[in-house]
Amino acid sequence: MTQTKLDLLQGTLDLMVLQTLASMGSLHGYGIARRIEQVSGDEVLLNQGTIYASLVRLQQRKWISAEWGTSDNNRKAKYYSITKEGRGQLAKDAAYWRRLTSVMGRVLSASAEEEM
């Protein structure tokens, strides 16, 4: 089963977190993790706990901010939201990923044609 899921490349989780927060607004850790799982169609192999290493890293870089708040069912949780700088970083990283994936796609399809 694990083999059918995608292993996360170094740094991709950070990008996913940023994107999630950018589109969803303020979320707690569990919410972010669930959202990533849902959006990826459960294709990403994610131990939800891993997200906290990413969160603290982004927070220390001041790309996201955190605040303790109360959830819908009155539970105390830490809510994260993306900062202005984080949005800038997201735009840069996203552009990079798009370029990379399109190049990878072209390279892979080109060699696939040759093989045929």
Add this chain to the structure above:
Amino acid sequence: MNLREIFGRVNSFFHKPERDRELDAEMQAHLEIAIEENVRQGMSEQEARRQALIRFGGVDRAKEEQRASRGLPWLDVLLQDLRYTLRTLKRDPMFSVIAVLILALGIGANIAVFSVVNAILLRPLPFHDPERLVWIAPADANGLSASTYSADAYEDLLAMNKSYEDVTGYFAFSTSDNGKLTGHGEPKPITGISVAQNFFPTLGVTPELGRSFTKEESIKGGPAVVLLSHAFWMRQFGGDRGMIGKPITLNGGPVTVVGVLPETFDFGAVFSPGTKVDLFVPVVMDEIRPWGNTLALIGRLKPGVSVAQAQAEAGVLFPKFYWSKKFPESVGSYTARPYELKQYVSGKLRRSLIVLWCAVGMILLIVCVNLSNLMLARAAARSKEFALRSALGAGRGRLVRQLLTESMVLAGMGAVLGLVLAFGITSYLAHQGSLALPLLSSVRVDGAALVWTLGISVGAAVLFGLLPGLRMSGSNLQEALKDSGPGVSDGRNHERLRSALVISEVALACVLLVGAGLLLRSFMRVLDVDLGFQPSTASAIKVNYDDGGKADKRDAILQEMIRRVSAIPGVEVAGVSDNLPLERNRGWGGPRAKGKTYKDNEVPGAFVYIVSPGYVKAMGMRLRGRDFGWQDDMKGESTVILNEKAANFVAPGEDIVGKTVTIGKNEVKVIGVVADVHETNVEGTAGEQMYLPTMRDEWGPDGAELVVRSKLPPEQLAGSVMRTLREMNPNQAAVEFRPIQGIVDRAVSPRRFFVLLVGAFAGLGLLLASLGIYGVISYSVTRRTQEIGIRMALGASAGRVQAGVIVKTLQLAAVGIIVGVLASMLVANMIASLLFGTAPTDPITFLVMVVVLAGVAALAGYIPARRASRINPMVALRNN
């Protein structure tokens, strides 16, 4: 990693508990929210929790990951290692204390020696652009007299050279306490040096206060001025800045203080080791012009002019100079071969210092081997601990790192203690005024020494930590368990390694011992040198008298002085000379056989002593013929006493006593011949000497040292001698009453210094080697307790067991000694030039040192051997 993240990480590092609490709460909330959601989706409470935990992954692992990405993980590991290290070291305080002490000794000695080497050899001279300064002297100069030039030659050099920015010089024949300061309490002896007017600008020394000398002040009849050394200014005038421009009374006349030299300028330390200079006056060239060769010359090369160019120029220029322009025939007696001033100051010590440096480096090596050995012994005891850590997942790198941390901590503590030790040693050395080593007063633990400390400490830590580290982490679990299991005599590999270490330790100690032995024997030979006089029970004091420049008045004063001093109870004999051997010297053209014509430069110079009756006897010189009497004055005929060397030159193979020789233009009768006196140094050979009477006008003494021979200790005699001198001359300066032995001691002090240090290092090396031997043998006895028990149960006697252990010890030592002796032969050849009267292969030294080493080894083995023989077989076997 940007700055902000670094800041964040450091911040997190220092707020660990807080951040951990927050993380716990956050994860707790995460799980609870997840469970709630699962329950809402219809799972049972238990299943909901299980699913939530599965989705979360390992909680502890997630926490670890978070900590690693927020803080400083490597520092965490380091701190963990450090904490662990301190704990283990505390658990074994004996080991820790011994290890730190050994390291402190090794590192401290190294820092101290480095500081000395740095001050004397490595650091540039404390002048401006010191590498452009050269010492100008003939190639074969021996003693100052032979390396000085006349005022006429100096002025010609100034006018004709093209190599130098400037040439300067100082009056080379000043002695300690050659002046007298009055008007500030009782008359105080001071040491002054006359220097050329441009002396300080040429060296690049700027006075701390006031100014240097002007041209007018170096002209006959110009204003009398003086520059004070910083130390003298502080001591005598309490650092009073108002002294500038004020007159002081020097030798009875007023002299204006024009400046104070900076603290960093120490004339004695550079040009005349072991003496201190209080003040400087300008040389008046017209005054010293008739005195012949009195100036020691120093040049500052023009930028871009090499020493070789200066030498080439000197080869052409110096033969054109006149000893005195009054005598046209005195041209052509000079040669010169300028070389770096630094080389003049410390070149002679280079080899000794390098040897010292190597010796102390060997000590550090022995220390490392010893520590390595101790660590290995501990490693054996800790092999289970390491096997356990390894079984729990610690990688090989981590274990090596742990052991290296341990050795670094030990080395660090050793280095701190060593620095304290070195600081003590260097400040002690810097205040050894009587030690005739140049620049010694500037010895201190400076920045370079700190860098050196860091280097050798880290180097040592790696050296002694890496081997046990690799060895321990390299052994696999099984081997570790097997090795430390009961019933096996010992881990063969392990013991072989330790034996190899001990052997190398013994070999190193052997080299040190042999080297120290050879140097010690040389030193004893030096002390045995027949100096030509008897330094023991003789003392000297510099006396002042006012003869108004008249010989008959001087005769009366000296005769009365010697009569009164000789009458002091306990005084055997007293006499006066203007120079003492091994101190200032002065050379004139030597004696010639009457009527014989010599070729140019055929007559060697002779050292001149102008002495009163009684001096020869007071110094304990061996005299053939007769001493001077007071009747040998202007009314009688001119007389001289020669030394053997001069006598042999004038009349080889004949008895010269009673014959007449020519000295300068005078015909002089030889009344006696004395054994050669070592006038310049203890280790060299004597030159020609002539002793001329104070009573004759044609010579004229320059100052007076009263030599008193007495069995009474000098300190007991000093008071009554001074009282007698003050009775005759109330202005007699309060100078020291110096034992002649002290002058000899000072002359041999560099050698004494080196022997003492190398000897101390050898002793330390021996101690460490014996400790190493003891450690290994004692350990092997402990390991073999059962085996020995069995043997004894089977009938081996206690004596046999003991002999077995000692034989084993001696086997180890023997291999070490053989290797060491071979290495010593190489080393001895390298230090051959430092030896005196001792062959580098001196069999007695080798034999004695080998016996000492073997003896100490046997002793180190005897203690565990005794323990082995006391093993009770019953107890040993029962403990199995």
